[in-house]
Amino acid sequence: xxxxxxxxxxxxxxxxxxxxxxxxxxxxxxxxxxxxxxxxxxxxxxxxxxxxxxxxxxxxxxxxxxxxxxxxxxxxxxxxxxxxxxxxxxxxxxxxxxxxxxxxxxxxxxxxxxxxxxxxxxxxxxxxxxxxx
Numbered sequence: 001x002x003x004x005x006x007x008x009x010x011x012x013x014x015x016x017x018x019x020x021x022x023x024x025x026x027x028x029x030x031x032x033x034x035x036x037x038x039x040x041x042x043x044x045x046x047x048x049x050x051x052x053x054x055x056x057x058x059x060x061x062x063x064x065x066x067x068x069x070x071x072x073x074x075x076x077x078x079x080x081x082x083x084x085x086x087x088x089x090x091x092x093x094x095x096x097x098x099x100x101x102x103x104x105x106x107x108x109x110x111x112x113x114x115x116x117x118x119x120x121x122x123x124x125x126x127x128x129x130x131x132x133x
Contacts, residue, residue, distance in 0.1 A: 018073050018088060020081065021097035026109075030077045030098075037062040038080040040070060041096075041111055043087060045128050054123045058087070060098060060109035086127045094118035 020041075022030065030039075040063045045056030063082075070082040073091075076098070083091060095114025102108050113119055122128055 018083070018091045018096075020073065020076065020091065020111075021095070022076055023097065023099045026098060026100050027077060030079055034062050034079040037064050038082055039063075039076070039098075039109075040067070041073075041081070041083040041087060041091070042067070043084060043128075045123060054128055056123060056128070058096075058111040058113075058119070060111050062109075087122075089127075090118055090122045 040059075040061055042059045042061075043056055044059060045054045047053070048055050067082075067084065069085045071085050071088060073081040073083055075081055093115070097112045097114070099110050099112050100107050101110045
């Protein structure tokens with residue numbers, strides 16, 4: 001598992017709390033894609049055009065170091081998995097699946113939710129507005 005930028009290990013979340021599905025075609029290639037790195041699930045959110053509403057998306061990327069506020073989840077196919085601490089409740093309840101999306105020349109990882117309305121609820125919550133220190 002990757003270390004946090006300060007050299008510490010991220011907190012661990014019990015396997016039963018968060019289950020991340022993986023597209024079968026991606027599962028076969030995930031370890032090779034990781035190349036010894038951890039998979040980090042995060043998010044971005046911003047206000048658009050002065051609106052009081054947040055827009056954003058979940059992110060999935062391979063990293064060598066984790067963020068200080070990341071927590072470790074159960075590894076997938078031997079690939080260490082960490083997630084932004086603010087997302088744990090969302091990931092536990094919304095049915096996340098790791099997929100590969102994009103045009104053939106620009107494929108990238110993404111997180112799809114079986115319950116996408118949960119993401120909208122999350123964006124309206126105080127947790128989405130908190131910034132990392």
